[in-house]
Amino acid sequence: MKLLKFILKRILQTIPLLILVSIISFFIIRLSPVDPLAELRLNPSISQETLQKEKIRLGLDKPIIVQYGLWAKSFVKGDLGVTSSGEKVSQKLAERIPNTLLLTFVVIFMTWSVGIPLGILGAVYNKSSYDRLLTILSSIGMAIPSFFFAILLLIFAVKTGLFPVGGLTSYNFSDLSFIGKVLDISKHLVLPVTVLFTLSLAGLQRQMRANMLDVLDSDYIKFARAKGLCEGKIIFKHALRNAINPMITLLGFEFAGLLSGAALTEYVFQYPGLGRLILEAVMKSDINLVMASLMIGSIMLVLGNLLADILLIITDPRVRG
Amino acid sequence: MNRAVKIIVICLIGVLFLCLFLKKDAKENRYILDSANIKPNPDAVELNLDYPIPVTKTINGVDYLQSQLPIGKFGGEIVSSTIGEGPKTFNPFTSTDATSSTMADMMYDGLFTTNPMTGKVLPKLAKSIDIRGNHYIIHLRKGVIWSDGKPITADDVIFTWKDIIFAGLGNTSTRDGMIIEGELPKIRKIDDYTVEFIIKRQFAPFLRMLSAPIAPKHYFSKDKNWQNNFNRFLSTNINPKDIVSSGAYRLKEYVPAQRVIFEKNPNYYMINKNGEKLPYLDKIIYLIVGDINNQILKFEAGELDEISLKGGDVARYKAKESASDYVIYNLGADNGTMFIAVNMNTRYRKENGKIKYFVPIKKQRWFNDTNFRKAIDYAIDRDSMVQNIANGMATPLFTAESPNGIYYNSKIKGHKRDINKAKNLLKNSGFSFKNGQLYDKYGNQVEIDLSTNAGNTEREALGVMVKQDLADIGIKVNFKPIEFNSLVNKITNSFDWDLIILGLTGSPVEPHNGKNVWYSSGPLHLFNQRQPNQPLKDIRPWEKRIDELFEKAALKLSFSERKKYYDEYQQIIYNEAPIIYLYSPIRIYAIRRKIKNLYPSTLSGLIYNLEELYIDGGNRK
Numbered sequence: 024m025k026l027l028k029f030i031l032k033r034i035l036q037t038i039p040l041l042i043l044v045s046i047i048s049f050f051i052i053r054l055s056p057v058d059p060l061a062e063l064r065l066n067p068s069i070s071q072e073t074l075q076k077e078k079i080r081l082g083l084d085k086p087i088i089v090q091y092g093l094w095a096k097s098f099v100k101g102d103l104g105v106t107s108s109g110e111k112v113s114q115k116l117a118e119r120i121p122n123t124l125l126l127t128f129v130v131i132f133m134t135w136s137v138g139i140p141l142g143i144l145g146a147v148y149n150k151s152s153y154d155r156l157l158t159i160l161s162s163i164g165m166a167i168p169s170f171f172f173a174i175l176l177l178i179f180a181v182k183t184g185l186f187p188v189g190g191l192t193s194y195n196f197s198d199l200s201f202i203g204k205v206l207d208i209s210k211h212l213v214l215p216v217t218v219l220f221t222l223s224l225a226g227l228q229r230q231m232r233a234n235m236l237d238v239l240d241s242d243y244i245k246f247a248r249a250k251g252l253c254e255g256k257i258i259f260k261h262a263l264r265n266a267i268n269p270m271i272t273l274l275g276f277e278f279a280g281l282l283s284g285a286a287l288t289e290y291v292f293q294y295p296g297l298g299r300l301i302l303e304a305v306m307k308s309d310i311n312l313v314m315a316s317l318m319i320g321s322i323m324l325v326l327g328n329l330l331a332d333i334l335l336i337i338t339d340p341r342v343r344g
Numbered sequence: 345m346n347r348a349v350k351i352i353v354i355c356l357i358g359v360l361f362l363c364l365f366l367k368k369d370a371k372e373n374r375y376i377l378d379s380a381n382i383k384p385n386p387d388a389v390e391l392n393l394d395y396p397i398p399v400t401k402t403i404n405g406v407d408y409l410q411s412q413l414p415i416g417k418f419g420g421e422i423v424s425s426t427i428g429e430g431p432k433t434f435n436p437f438t439s440t441d442a443t444s445s446t447m448a449d450m451m452y453d454g455l456f457t458t459n460p461m462t463g464k465v466l467p468k469l470a471k472s473i474d475i476r477g478n479h480y481i482i483h484l485r486k487g488v489i490w491s492d493g494k495p496i497t498a499d500d501v502i503f504t505w506k507d508i509i510f511a512g513l514g515n516t517s518t519r520d521g522m523i524i525e526g527e528l529p530k531i532r533k534i535d536d537y538t539v540e541f542i543i544k545r546q547f548a549p550f551l552r553m554l555s556a557p558i559a560p561k562h563y564f565s566k567d568k569n570w571q572n573n574f575n576r577f578l579s580t581n582i583n584p585k586d587i588v589s590s591g592a593y594r595l596k597e598y599v600p601a602q603r604v605i606f607e608k609n610p611n612y613y614m615i616n617k618n619g620e621k622l623p624y625l626d627k628i629i630y631l632i633v634g635d636i637n638n639q640i641l642k643f644e645a646g647e648l649d650e651i652s653l654k655g656g657d658v659a660r661y662k663a664k665e666s667a668s669d670y671v672i673y674n675l676g677a678d679n680g681t682m683f684i685a686v687n688m689n690t691r692y693r694k695e696n697g698k699i700k701y702f703v704p705i706k707k708q709r710w711f712n713d714t715n716f717r718k719a720i721d722y723a724i725d726r727d728s729m730v731q732n733i734a735n736g737m738a739t740p741l742f743t744a745e746s747p748n749g750i751y752y753n754s755k756i757k758g759h760k761r762d763i764n765k766a767k768n769l770l771k772n773s774g775f776s777f778k779n780g781q782l783y784d785k786y787g788n789q790v791e792i793d794l795s796t797n798a799g800n801t802e803r804e805a806l807g808v809m810v811k812q813d814l815a816d817i818g819i820k821v822n823f824k825p826i827e828f829n830s831l832v833n834k835i836t837n838s839f840d841w842d843l844i845i846l847g848l849t850g851s852p853v854e855p856h857n858g859k860n861v862w863y864s865s866g867p868l869h870l871f872n873q874r875q876p877n878q879p880l881k882d883i884r885p886w887e888k889r890i891d892e893l894f895e896k897a898a899l900k901l902s903f904s905e906r907k908k909y910y911d912e913y914q915q916i917i918y919n920e921a922p923i924i925y926l927y928s929p930i931r932i933y934a935i936r937r938k939i940k941n942l943y944p945s946t947l948s949g950l951i952y953n954l955e956e957l958y959i960d961g962g963n964r965k
Contacts, residue, residue: 114581115600118600118601119600119601177641178641180641180645181641181644181645184645184646187645187647188638188641188642188645188647189633189638189641189642190602190631191602192599192602194423194603194605194629194631196599197597197605290634293601293633293634293638295599295600295601295602299601299634300601303429303634
């Protein structure tokens, strides 16, 4: 009951936040000297009539406050408007979101299931040669710029022909059997996942190691050791539960980055995800699309934090207090 | 400790000197280095210009179109690509971007098409045409059917023209172009396979405009409310199975941001010499790629069959061509033109009762002096631009029509860079040189602004070169690339610019399409733009002559008569130089050898005859 009340309170708190975010983003986009019709204006075969029609359709002839009002009204109703080329924004997003979720879920699952154990190992065997090796590897992982790494991998794919050059599916995808489809997608996922995995694994492993070291150094662990508790019980029952708390907050942020965090990698690998869509929308100043994606980003961030808080309540009795 | 600091300081100073030295070196050597790098134009495979055009052949009452090319093998697919986001719609009447139009045009044939070699109008869905004065009587093919098996008849043609195009649904550019003396052509059904268009007076571009796609009436008007939903009709989330089309290929699958797949339309009306139904290929696949780099990588990995090569890639591909599985074709200049427009505007607006000129008076005097504009024309080094900026992938241009156009005036030979001639022209107009700087006869130093859209690296590089070239005749140029939207605003609204580098794409077969630029009242009359509905009081004699030439040329039907008018218009532009043309890019393609029946053309591109292409052999030679 208490938990429910807490969740409700948090959700109510997010409403003014979302309104503020939407106002700021809307005005920044609209006040920049960008004309969504510029391309059309310079096209010799487009008539004034067509331009006028477009202007009315996009509401560009009304004052900016009215434009925001119109946008907000339709957003609340669930209508995200149309893109500058006339497609439904909601449909465009719906096309891309599953692809991005697939990529990010695979990456998050892999980094967490590898990064956390590696971090624990690093802390337990602190300063051993094993720990040093891990430190070197994770330093390399953190040092390589993702963009650059992605391009290197692409060149590798071209030269060896082992992996497809970008995309998510092959062109004969619809003719494949179910197993063929799964294999095809996994083959396409290998390179982008490698890039994102290397990057986030390094950070995660370092973070987990540091947390664990902190905890292992604390008095109650020393006490547990002095008491003669077996090492496995100390680490997994007492130390881990305390060391994992900050990681849960981190998971909340990862959730926020689920949809937009991989934009650069998506772009290099021509992955048909949301990040690439947003990047292209921003370049074209496609206002409805940019607004919708900004809103999705903020909603995801709020949700992620909420999720982290709820998880913390479950794992950490102190927060419940 | 002290020693370490000393070493670091010495190192830093060393690096600093090195930087300065290198920078100075780079600056001085820029021109020399670049021109030493000049590569000869890539000599690609000669184009085979005798493409045998398909003929009409009637078998069992069906008016087939028969391909005259060698018999090929059935099966296989071609993988091509499109850069950007992919199609926005499959409706040929609402598409505004190139990708959507390509896709939509694949699915819907028009009454006519263009002869890829001569640029003349060729029948497609129409069997033949009788032109009697202002009456155009079009005979349709009998027995030709839509992809769902229903016949293509006069009703579909009437529906397309009357209820879609003339009614102003979708993209209105075809309709706008057809308004002759304020009136749209009339259309009338004679019988099920004959329609008649009646126009008010002769209008040369008319016939070509009839190439617009024909829509199936029973499919487009299926919905009661179809007019209101027209812009959403055939949108990209449609189920491909529902589409009724007429083209050689029909849509099979569209995966957003990944690919568009077309499959063979078994009902298509084209046959080969053996009487077998075309097309040969089972599928045409367009992969949607984000940028040129990805496209190149995909071609190298063998995922694409065909690619348009840019700049430096040409030399690399050419070197590997003989040992590879592709051939390189040079299709010559494309429809694009790169130019510098001069703002010759002499008008003003009133602000708080004060007269405010769009262009300051002293600059107006320069820009309206033909000698001044010609001096710029002579001072510009087009050859160097072609070599250094376009990597040899362009051809110098001196007129408004690009060299692949059928109305291109080849008598305009142009000129090399000639500084002395430029200086003499300026002296004739009373300009003088002091300390290498140019002054007009009133003693004003000549200093002008040059602009282009920021982010376009090609135009930015051109700007830098123009600045250097004009410095040689003492003109000080301030080169400021600005954001595209602001640039458009300057051109169409505030008119406060001096020189602008821009590019436009024209039509190689119909100069009349450039009317928005060349008519004095045109909405894109760059060099002397008027506000909408402004009276044409201050029109220059040669501007008036261009107006007349465009009017007259549109009235004549014979090619040679029209050519005469369009030649004169190009000559006027060359002589008056209101827009100084720089170059036209050339197109180089690489395509796999396994693709046969290929007849690349400068007008229609690399693979326009998709029905007739076939695949033979593997990828290797």
